[in-house]
Amino acid sequence: AQSVTQPDIHITVSEGASLELRCNYSYGATPYLFWYVQSPGQGLQLLLKYFSGDTLVQGIKGFEAEFKRSQSSFNLRKPSVHWSDAAEYFCAVTLEGSGNTGKLIFGQGTTLQVKP
């Protein structure tokens, strides 16, 4: 079955430290990959996306993610975390050529806590 796994439910990092949030997917076909962030009381904001081409993609707020087909992974990174990055982060996947790029399959989310 198609699935998206975020192995880390909760991560705590110190402000200024680097961050990596893991995402693995299980699909047979070429996926479109996304990271969304949800701050408390807010909706889902797109951080970045991968459709094709360069496997290292840059997003908003200083985030980047790397698509590794051999590992079925799309990990999110940030070199220096700010207190305002505390939020819940969701990895999501949809299939190329699905005819409906809106049917996203979400991971269970990773809650990021930032220590001062």
Added chain:
Amino acid sequence: EPEVTQTPSHQVTQMGQEVILRCVPISNHLYFYWYRQILGQKVEFLVSFYNNEISEKSEIFDDQFSVERPDGSNFTLKIRSTKLEDSAMYFCASSTDVSPLHFGNGTRLTVT
């Protein structure tokens, strides 16, 4: 930047009552969606809507659910007879045929 707006932000209803959740998608978007997130669980796809009809729906989207685009700007989700397990955050989203989804801030539905 254009936004997807959802109203109300919080809706409390009694079990068995009908509820309508409202969304105003981004104006030039043609694809519309509803997702939901039960507390502590994943965000789940409910339904997609294009050209005034449902293009895909999940097994969650049973006969108790319906969607409508009553005019040129609104997109609604109706739950005909709410159950306790319908309590969740409901997200509306919209997109063009090539853009990622843009989500609203959600409506928290509480069924008592």
